[in-house]
Amino acid sequence: DTGVSQNPRHKITKRGQNVTFRCDPISEHNRLYWYRQTLGQGPEFLTYFQNEAQLEKSRLLSDRFSAERPKGSFSTLEIQRTEQGDSAMYLCASSLNSYRGDNEQFFGPGTRLTVL
Amino acid sequence: SQKIEQNSEALNIQEGKTATLTCNYTNYSPAYLQWYRQDPGRGPVFLLLIRENEKEKRKERLKVTFDTTLKQSLFHITASQPADSATYLCARSNTGKLIFGQGTTLQVKP
Secondary structure, three states: OOOOEEEOOEEEEOOOOOEEEEEEOOOOOOEEEEEEEOOOOOOEEEEEEEOOEEEEEOOOOOOOEEEEOOOOOOEEEEEOOOOHHHOEEEEEEEEOOOOOOOOOOEEOOOEEEEEO | OOEEEEOOOOEEEEOOOOEEEEEEEEOOOOOEEEEEEEOOOOOOEEEEEEEOOOOEEEEOOEEEEEEOOOOEEEEEEOOOOHHHOEEEEEEEEEOOEEEEOOOEEEEEEO
16 A cells, blocks of 8 residues: 555543654655544644654644654654543645645545543 | 635535535635545545636536635535545645645435
């Protein structure tokens, strides 16, 4: 499968624990995005990378969230001290580079996080 | 704030009819609007992109329009089929990141 993959697909954790998600983008894509989606809402932008550089981070993103893309390939999203409000689907997407904003994004299947 | 708004009520139509979904934007003029389809438990899948200088874009049974005067994009599915049942998301894009509306769920009944 040459699409975007995410692991794990599901994660159940207790409040206060740390969790880490992984995203493997399409290999030739230099842009990688993280979004969060709750039931009945559209995906909400969190952050994105161009190669290994994190170019933008949403102001809504708490300091408990951190993302990396160390070699410009896969990316990890870590949530520290999880809260029940963090329960959501975390989506990763990748695309070719475009400064004009006309890039089609390819989404992974998502990681569903449940915080008890 | 720069918002994308879609009708949050589900749209129910009969097979064979044309489905029309609405996307409105406020306080800005996006250079591009994109439409995605999302099935339950899956990530969104890209359908169409329309630029602000384009009035209309087509792909098979899909058609998207962009009216900068009304600040609105319409998404049409002609000859709808039960397999078209899904949530459709509108998103504005600039510099790459996508800002999505809340999505409209379409249910096509046989």
